[in-house]
Amino acid sequence: MNRFFKIVLTSTRRASTNGSGKRKTPFEGDKVHIPDEPYNSKVRFFICFKKKLKHGIQIDESLLSEMPPIDAKLISHLERLSLVRFDSEQAVANLRNSIRMAKRLELVDVEDVEPMHTVWESQECPTFDDVEEEPLPIDKVFRNAAVRFDDFFVTPPGNVPLESNERFDLNVINKWDTIGKPVAPEAKTIRLAEGRRK
Amino acid sequence: MQRIESAIEKAVKFRRHGIFISETFDLARTQAREAIQKGITPFPVAVKDCFLTNTANTTCASQMLENYCAPVNATIVERIVANGGCIIGKTNLDEFCMGTSSALGHFGPVKSAVKEEDSPDDWIIPGGSSGGSAVAVQAGIVDLALGSDTGGSTRNPAAFNGIYGLKPTYGVLSRYGLIPLVNSLDSPSILATSAEKCWKYLEIMTSKGIDAADSTSVTLPEESKESSRISSLKGLKVGIPIEYHNECLSEDAWRHWNRIVGILKREGAIVRVISLPTTKYSLACYSVIAAADVASNMARYDSVAYGHRSEKNESTYEMYATSRSESLNTVVRRRIFAGNYFLMKQYRKLYLDKALKVRRLITDEMLAAFNEVDILVTPTATGPAPKYSQLRDTLFSKEDDDDYFTQAANLVGIPAISIPVGRSDEDGLPIGVQLMANRLNDRALCDVAQILSGII
DSSP states (O other): OOOHHHHHHHHHHHHHHHHHTTTOOOOTOOOOOOOOOOOOOHHEEEEEEEETTTOOOSOOGGOOOOOOOOHHHHHHHHHHTTTTOOOSSSHHHHHHHHHHHHGGGGGOOOOOOOOOOOOOOOOOOOOSSOOOOOOOHHHHHHTSSSSSTEEOOOOOOOOOOOOOOOOOOOHHTTHHHHHOOOOOOOOOOOOOOOOOOO | OOOHHHHHHHHHTTGGOOOEEEEHHHHHHHHHHHHHHHHHHEEEEETTBOOSSSSSSSOOOGGGGGTTOOOOOHHHHHHHHHHTEEEEEOOOSSSGGGGOOSSSSTTTTOOOOSSSSBTTTTOOOOOOOSHHHHHHHHTOOOOOEEEEEESSHHHHHHHHSSSSEEEEEETOOOOBBBBOOOOTTOOEEEEESHHHHHHHHHHHTTOOOOOOOOOOOOOOOOOHHHHTTOOOOOOOOEEGGGGGGGGGGGGGHHHHHHHHHHHHHHHTOOEEEEEOOOGHHHHHHHHHHHHHHHHGGGGOOOSSSSSSSOOOSSOHHHHHHHHHHHHHHHHHHHHHHHHHHHTTTTTTTIIHHHHHHHHHHEEEEEEHHHHHOEEEEEEEESSSSBHHHHHHHHTTTHHHHHHHHHHHHHHTTTEEEEEEEETTTOOOOEEEEEEEOOEEEEEEHHHHHHHHHHHO
């Protein structure tokens, strides 16, 4: 309930500054040509709004499956899959928010609908003729590699699993909406790239 | 030649706006001389730094690619240069095209030039992710800027800067040499000062037909170019989807949208209010599909053959993970994690497959609407450009609010253009309106945009 309340508050605050969420009035001399009452696109807000006014609930939040708690196993599994590390509780909480957004899709009926992978579905995919191409000169192949040994790329020793320590407070992550202290990313200083390779 | 020199002069004058990541002035001069020798009039062009160029570095505004120089040019770069385009520089963007603020890249933010800046620590957001390209056109540095558009990355900055941004039908412009974000949504796009110019540059870049190097590229049929031309708004069927007046739309954006619809009516267009009910799930659908593709597209950055390489050298995985964690910004890392989650064995069906099915519903709904109407008219964004401080204070959540209006065109693959229609009441900042048409009706779309721009 707390979260719902917060969302209602946010949109009220917005409404007071730029007119969003409110009925609109045209420029002087203009007629109303398009719907002047806003439509609620945010499933979550929509539900709580309806509940609050005790109107018929069109989309029932209880239909959404429960948010699975995030545990240390999932964090370490995702770090190994992604080959990137979470840098804070907030980063894991962000993942939680992305999942929550995706959960809205549970409310759409897609029975008998085929997935759409691409725009031109009936287009035949052309294939290249099997003709040898001019290979890149060796120096161009290597010019972007940080480490080179003769004509080989170099990597450190393999077959060592990525270490992924438990280092986050899972309670903070799973209750981020109420106790999290989000920090916004900061812009860097404007500069040109050095472009040392020509 | 004079136009090229004046472009270079302006680029230097606007340096504090962070428009370019690499300046390629000598290259532009060489290209201008070559054009003149061939009897072609040279014109200045800016290229978003996610298109490969074999002379200047291509960084995607990331530390990961800070020193990366590609062995080839993107197809559309080749084609524009062959027709007189002179590349003034590679433009700044949101890191790997993820965002609509152009604020958090490795080479600093892009700052809008629509108004005098009042403080060095705060600025008007130029939109994104093609923010540098949009400001390069708005400031008069170049005639054409190449952008890319995966969820609105060209139309959004066009609206915020008071210029024109055309995302053509998917596949019309070759993606060869565009660093991929979401393969089935990515459209190379055009930023210019009129709808007519947008079309002219689109024609130049498609005149040699499809690109064999991009298996998803399609031809804009010759007959559709002429037969679909529109010379008057009389009888034009215009659709207004009610879902585009959502709870985030500002009074400013609504008033201008309403005024434009009034003008269309006055000119004899038949306006119908329609409903596209799946629109409210569109952003969720887009975010899942985008994250999944981002996770696999970003997997190529392993720092071995190219890319930022960490000093950490204990094991291969350690080196991969540390290099990537050091050099990719929080926005990029966030999408990689989300994408890998949606791709996990136990969640793939639940999220990715579901999103791909919702994508079909959205597509069917929109294509059905084009049986009834010729053009859809909507806002391009919730309102005028915010300030950096406003975005930071809301943890950049407003970026999603603006995506709501633009990403559906990418899911469906239809052409869409943002045109400038006026200024906000309080700050006098530009406001845009978006026009969308059926697939391959790019010519008709530009015609309507051009006629409309002439009478507002």
